Amino acid sequence: MSRLLAPAVLLLYLFQPLTGMALEPIALDFSQEKAIDVLGAVKKTMELQPNIFIQQEQLNAARGAYRAGGGNFDWQLETALVHQQDNAPVSDFDTGLERRETSDFSVGFSKLLRSGIVLSPYVQYTGYRYAHTGGGVSSLHNTGGLGLLIKLPLLRGLGYENVGSEEIATGHEVKANQLLLARETANSVYASVKAFWSYLASVERLKIMTDAENRARSILKNTQTLARAGEVPAAELVNVQANLADKKSSRLTAAQAVTAAKAGLGIAMGLPYDKITVIPPPVGPFPSMDRDSMEQAKGTDSSLYLRVAADRRYDLRAAGEQNEAARIRMEAAKDNRKPQLDLELSMGYHGLESGSSLSKSFQAVEYDQDTPDWNVGTRLTYPLGNNTAEGAFITSQAAYRRGVLQEKELLRSMNSDINVILSELFNLYEELRHSEQAVQEYMTAVSNEQEKYMMGETTLLDLLYIEDRRDNALLNHISVRERAAVGLANLRYVTGHLVRFIDEQGLVTMRDLTTMLLPNSFTLP
Numbered sequence: 238m239s240r241l242l243a244p245a246v247l248l249l250y251l252f253q254p255l256t257g258m259a260l261e262p263i264a265l266d267f268s269q270e271k272a273i274d275v276l277g278a279v280k281k282t283m284e285l286q287p288n289i290f291i292q293q294e295q296l297n298a299a300r301g302a303y304r305a306g307g308g309n310f311d312w313q314l315e316t317a318l319v320h321q322q323d324n325a326p327v328s329d330f331d332t333g334l335e336r337r338e339t340s341d342f343s344v345g346f347s348k349l350l351r352s353g354i355v356l357s358p359y360v361q362y363t364g365y366r367y368a369h370t371g372g373g374v375s376s377l378h379n380t381g382g383l384g385l386l387i388k389l390p391l392l393r394g395l396g397y398e399n400v401g402s403e404e405i406a407t408g409h410e411v412k413a414n415q416l417l418l419a420r421e422t423a424n425s426v427y428a429s430v431k432a433f434w435s436y437l438a439s440v441e442r443l444k445i446m447t448d449a450e451n452r453a454r455s456i457l458k459n460t461q462t463l464a465r466a467g468e469v470p471a472a473e474l475v476n477v478q479a480n481l482a483d484k485k486s487s488r489l490t491a492a493q494a495v496t497a498a499k500a501g502l503g504i505a506m507g508l509p510y511d512k513i514t515v516i517p518p519p520v521g522p523f524p525s526m527d528r529d530s531m532e533q534a535k536g537t538d539s540s541l542y543l544r545v546a547a548d549r550r551y552d553l554r555a556a557g558e559q560n561e562a563a564r565i566r567m568e569a570a571k572d573n574r575k576p577q578l579d580l581e582l583s584m585g586y587h588g589l590e591s592g593s594s595l596s597k598s599f600q601a602v603e604y605d606q607d608t609p610d611w612n613v614g615t616r617l618t619y620p621l622g623n624n625t626a627e628g629a630f631i632t633s634q635a636a637y638r639r640g641v642l643q644e645k646e647l648l649r650s651m652n653s654d655i656n657v658i659l660s661e662l663f664n665l666y667e668e669l670r671h672s673e674q675a676v677q678e679y680m681t682a683v684s685n686e687q688e689k690y691m692m693g694e695t696t697l698l699d700l701l702y703i704e705d706r707r708d709n710a711l712l713n714h715i716s717v718r719e720r721a722a723v724g725l726a727n728l729r730y731v732t733g734h735l736v737r738f739i740d741e742q743g744l745v746t747m748r749d750l751t752t753m754l755l756p757n758s759f760t761l762p
Contacts (some may be wrong), residue, residue, distance in 0.1 A: 286505075308494050385584055543652050
């Protein structure tokens with residue numbers, strides 16, 4: 238392009254601000270009247286994310302299982318009312334029949350104690366009536382009694398950890414599911430934080446690409462004007478047309494990235510499909526990484542982060558509770574391999590009263606014995622081969638061992654993740670400094686190149702090249718800031734400090750989302 242072009246073009250092109258003044262601007266809505274920040278996205282996530290509600294129902298199911306597990310120790314009511322009639326021959330010489338009527342009523346309770354002992358108090362009444370079909374004397378008498386049955390396990394089923402294993406195990410599973418609910422909340426919050434910073438970064442990139450396209454369109458329009466006036470060869474249009482086509486392509490790619498990032502944020506927040514497209518523009522800024530905080534973090538032994546994470550990580554603590562539940566079930570299955578040997582004891586009082594009136598029926602239960610009736614004995618049950626119990630023990634033992642291995646693997650992975658994230662954050666701190674320096678120096682380079690161009694010491698292509706390098710530096714700086722923002726949240730996430738809980742209610746502050754986790758911010762569960 239001829240140097241004669243410089244004064245005319247520069248008046249309309251070179252001194253446009255980077256914010257994107259253009260003769261034909263691209264329509265974009267970056268209004269912050271209805272904008273969303275990272276904390277707003279997180280709050281919506283905790284209100285709407287379906288995965289949190291799914292885990293809440295899992296917790297409710299665990300609570301139901303715990304209640305059912307304690308049902309073995311409920312009082313059991315048992316009652317029966319039976320009336321029976323039999324007709325039997327009296328003898329070979331008597332053609333009549335003896336009619337025997339029996340009315341039996343009993344009521345009792347049964348209670349399994351958490352020690353394994355079973356108590357069964359009862360009251361029983363039986364009325365007998367004998368009559369001959371040919372006539373004769375009828376007899377009627379009533380018997381009644383009350384007593385207590387006691388069963389004491391001597392081998393299998395003795396002790397709360399054995400007979401109450403399901404109640405104990407489901408109690409640990411309730412605690413595990415409470416922790417998993419906290420973990421799912423933290424998962425959802427972290428996913429939304431990542432998606433928000435991606436959304437903000439994509440919008441910032443689109444602004445840069447839009448500015449670049451608008452500048453390219455402006456230079457093309459003015460070059461066309463100069464070409465028609467004969468001040469530049471028509472062949473010069475090829476370069477500026479190619480430049481505009483390239484910037485359009487980049488802007489379209491950036492616009493699609495905004496659409497995808499917005500959708501990603503909507504999914505992470507749990508918004509209904511029809512609400513995702515109307516998510517307002519994001520508002521920053523990206524979090525900063527101040528020197529004092531980073532120097533303090535560098536001076537902290539990484540093992541301190543590991544120890545705190547081991548105490549706070551909800552999934553790690555949940556794994557511990559699940560493994561304890563598995564251990565309880567394994568020990569109960571081990572106990573079930575033993576023979577069932579019970580000591581059975583019963584004692585009670587019984588009475589007899591003749592007569593047909595209702596009062597006689599009640600009097601039959603009365604007694605005047607000096608000492609109660611009683612009996613004592615043992616009962617042994619043992620399946621030959623015992624395959625059911627042995628198989629159940631092998632299954633429960635494998636489940637426990639698998640859980641222990643998974644917990645160790647989770648701890649190993651967590652420790653590695655924390656070390657990697659700390660290293661990444663320290664590197665990102667340096668990257669931020671250098672990327673910011675690159676932006677500032679390229680700004681100066683563009684300004685210098687503009688002055689050189691005005692004096693005819695460089696070409697338009699050289700100027701466009703420097704501006705492209707500046708735009709690339711801006712884009713890189715945005716990417717570094719995005720990675721730094723995600724890294725700060727990730728460190729809190731992997732150490733269990735991203736979301737705090739009070740009575741299962743998650744709490745998040747802007748500080749939790751945007752600052753470096755330091756030892757003075759460590760909290761214990």
